[in-house]
Amino acid sequence: MKIIENVSLKNLNTFKIDVKAKFFCEVTNKEDILELSDEGFFKKKWIILGGGSNVLFLDDFDGIVIKNRISGFEELLKDEEKVIIKANSGELWDVFVDYCVTNSFYGAENLSLIPGTVGASPIQNIGAYGTEVSEIIFSVEYFDIKSKSFRTIEKSLCEFGYRESIFKNDLKNKTIITSVNFKLSVKPNYKLIYKPLSDIFADKEKRSLSEIRNKIIEIRTSKLPDTDVFGNAGSFFKNPEITPDEFERLKREYPDIVSFKTESGNVKISAGWLIEKTGLKGFKKGNVGTYNQQALVILNFGGAKGNEIIQFSEFISAEVLNMFKINLTPEVNIIY
Secondary structure (H helix, E strand, O other): OOOEEEEEOHHHOOOOOOOEEEEEEEEOOHHHHHHHHHOOHHHOOEEEEOOOOOEEEOOOEEEEEEEEOOOOEEEEEEOOOEEEEEEEOOOEHHHHHHHHHHOOOEOOHHHOOOOOEOOHHHHHOOEEOOEEHHHOEEEEEEEEOOOOEEEEEEHHHOOOEOOEOHHHOOOOOOEEEEEEEEEEEOOOOOOOOOHHHHHHOOOHHHOOHHHHHHHHHHHHHHHOOOOOOOEOOOEOEOOOEEOHHHHHHHHHHOOOOOEEEOOOOOEEEOHHHHHHHOOOOOOEEOOEEEOOOOOOEEEEOOOOOHHHHHHHHHHHHHHHHHHHOOOOOEOOEEEO
16 A cells, blocks of 8 residues: 555546645555554544545645545345345445346345445435435444444444434544445335336336336436536535425425425425525536536536635525525535
């Protein structure tokens, strides 16, 4: 493992923010993490970088940026009902999903084409089209910074919520995820509560994992810009959750409101719909703007600084708050 100084991160984050890391290295196995620990790097400022698809750097990083390249996956157990697969944290998420679909393992297909790595999936509890990754997680293995040991935590202790987990809260900056064990069904088990999918696949004869994956890829591609063309991190904000009473108040004024019911009984409102209603879909200010196909996506049109993007996001939040009395919370991780 080689540690390099003064490395540009522009091509390692999908927002294409041109910042530098004081130190940089790539880890390809668990022993590399132990080596970094022994050399004292975790006593200073550090960050693990997977796909760089959900981060926004505000300035040069005065510490070590660790690029996770611990890849690969293997089947640990398979029977007539299920399969348990261990996926290493540096593996690309969509490579893992493609493997599941190709081998007729059910549960990950709705999460097709989400950028990033396997290791980031439990931290953020990634989700899309009616599915969250916590539904298929069995356990998570991580390196504990304080004890310098590798541990396993069961799903029930991960404190999963909407874009939340214990790794984003109590264990933040205290652990490094090294692998995730997933439990998937080997029997047909589709989740089609997202209306466009339920409409398209109403005919059971037309359902297959590959067809569902292809349709989700088609939908995502139509809504999200190519990061090679415009720097972005996908959805910038979480969908806000409100009470049924608040929802009824809004629905009376905005009958076309886009919403989703939650298990808690509250209602999630589409953040993209809220932003679009303020008239900011396709709005541009300087080097930053919202995508004209999906208002939830903030774009770097070239040369934008992290602070420029933050200021733009705060402007959007203020407009939504003024119009709807609803606060928007960033989904993207802000790195100071």
